[in-house]
Amino acid sequence: MNKRKLSLVSMLLTTLGILLLISNTNTVKAESINDYIINNKVQPAAIQNREGTFGVWSGYENGVGKPEGVVIHETAMDNTDAETLVASFNNIWKQQSVYVHAFVDDKEIINIHNTDYIVWGAGATANSKFIQVELCRVPSGDYDKFTKSIVNQAYYAASKLLQYNLPDTPGVTVMSHHQTSLKWKQTDHVDPDTYFPTWGYSMDQMNDLISYFYNNLKNTGYAYGTNETGNSNGVDDKAVIKTKNTNGNFAPLVAFNDDGSVTNINNRGLGNDTFWQTDQTRDLNGVTYHRVATNEWVDSQYIVG
Ligand SMILES: [Zn+2]
Known part of the structure; x- marks a missing residue:
């Protein structure tokens, strides 16, 4: 094998190596998303x-x-x-x-x-x-x-x-x-x-x-089998709640105002027997509210299970 042939072979091998590397990276990516x-x-x-x-x-x-x-x-x-x-x-x-x-x-x-x-x-x-x-x-x-x-x-x-x-x-x-x-x-x-x-x-x-x-x-009751979020501080424990309003089709929602009072949200609610992620609770006048969206909270009386 002369020098020229050798360098051709090494070029081929390098190309092959790069191709393998590319296909490997894709495989790893494909397998690792979940x-x-x-x-x-x-x-x-x-x-x-x-x-x-x-x-x-x-x-x-x-x-x-x-x-x-x-x-x-x-x-x-x-x-x-x-x-x-x-x-x-x-x-x-x-x-x-x-x-x-x-x-x-x-x-x-x-x-x-x-x-x-x-x-x-x-x-x-x-x-x-x-x-x-x-x-x-x-x-x-x-x-x-x-x-x-x-x-x-x-x-x-x-x-x-x-x-x-x-x-x-x-x-x-x-x-x-x-x-x-x-x-x-x-x-x-x-x-x-x-x-x-x-x-x-x-x-x-x-x-x-x-x-x-x-x-x-x-x-x-937790998407990842634990109420830890993966955040090392562990502050915002996330949980899943199930809602039910025995007097209606939806569990009503409220929004907290800047002064700490709440206002009813009239154009949406949470369906009966539906699951919701919650990340915070807040108390007002003896009622505990669970947060389900940025400023949407559900009274604990509508939570079951
Ligand atoms: Zn389709």
């Missing part, structure tokens, strides 16, 4: 219940309050967040005959139609069976935002399965829109199976994450 989330206890957002404009109040095929599972969607719209899509869907559902139960992004989980009733997110059969949640896209390459957004989607799905006392069975009680298309052939959408791979992620990994939250919430 590990990263669990190791860092990436916290889900509180589920916000903001009834939207969808005026259809039909039960599922098994009846009102009897969904059979959750469909995982992604919006296929780059850089469009949950607030934007909630506003848009509240305007266009009549013209476009489309609506879903919830949108999630890296910041929020916004539930816009009572999950006791159907929406129009997939084909007729899937609509008659499933709760449907859309994942909003985050800027490409921003893994911090991506992990937060999938935590929110997985947490929402797990919470809904538990709310309706459903088992967590991937492919049966949790389906991708793509899986519903293949099974019932009533739509041709393949989401989230084109978006997830751009992050080295997959529906199987989403199912793993949903199962992780489902089991922890079921067994301990």
